[in-house]
Amino acid sequence: MKFMRSLDCTHWEWATCPTAWKWQHHRGDHEGPTLILQALVSQDLWIWHAYFGMTGAKNDIVFLQSSGLLNDVIDGVVPSTSFYANDVEYKYGYYLVDGVYPEWATLVKSLSCPNDEKRLYYKKKQESARKDVERAFSVLKKRWSIIAQPSRILEKSKKRNITYTCIILHNMILEDSGRAFCGESYEEDNQPTNPLLTYAKKEVIQVSIRDRDTHHNLRADLTKHLWFYREQEGDGAYFF
Structure with a gap:
């Protein structure tokens, strides 16, 4: 992919959540009830996708399946994201994620127990690049304390509007300051026409983007790709 994007979720505590x-909304790793924000972030901290409002007891996998993040890919209405890694062509782009996410062809995870120098290097670069989304969450909360503090708003719809407003303002600040450099990947000339895919074709795409074998093959090819460019450019080699 021309620009990497990292996917993750963060929780907003809901202090006035109704008892019933x-x-x-309560999960064991948080002190109280929460609502979840899922975001897709590029290296310049531009937020490309945001989905807010699912109950805090849900995990990231359930959120991924409910958010519709990959619907445009399944419907065939996104610009071409095919790319080569280690001289192997992959039809769909990918998002950097942490270990809790499923092994899908469109998700690139780290390695839990790398056993050689190449895999150790891949792990280092993947985990470093994936922190973009965590940085974006940190910037959002520092910029607008309303989403950093436990919310006392009763209505979910108001919390949702506040969250999306903060995200829009965040992107506007990036653009106005000249720090947004990923916008060109969605120029009007690159927008596809709707191919009106049949239900059967959509099913094929859906199976393809969730293919576990492709996930492992892509991770192996990215490992080789990174190692090759490390030998060419040194340790500063770009992830992909």
């Missing part, structure tokens, strides 16, 4: 709903 608390069991739906």
Whole structure:
């Protein structure tokens, strides 16, 4: 992909969550009930996708399946994202994620137990690049304390509007300051026409983007790709 994007979720604590709903919004790794924000972030911290409002008891996998993040890919209405890694062509782009996410062809995870120098280097570069989304969450919360503090707003719709407003303003600040450099990947000339895919073709795409074998093959090819460019450019080699 021309520009990498990292995917992750963050929680916004809901201090005034109704008692009857608390069991739906409370997860063991958080002190109280929360609502979840899923975001897709590029290296310049531009937020390309945001989905807010799912109950805090859900995990990232359930959120991924509910958010519709990959719907445009399945519907065939996104610009071409095919690319080569280690001289092997891959039809769809990928997002950098942490270990909790499933092994899909469109998700690139780290390695839990790398056993050689190449894999150790891949792990280092993947985990370094994936921190873009965590940095974006940190910037959002530092910029607008309303989403950093436990919310006392009763209505979910108001919390959703506040969250999306903060994200829009965040992107506007990046653009106005000249720090947004990923916008060119969605120029009007690159926008595809809707191919009106049949249900059967959409099913084929859906199976393809969730293919586990492709996930492992892509990770292996990216490992070789990174190692090759490290030998060419040194340790400063770009992830992909």
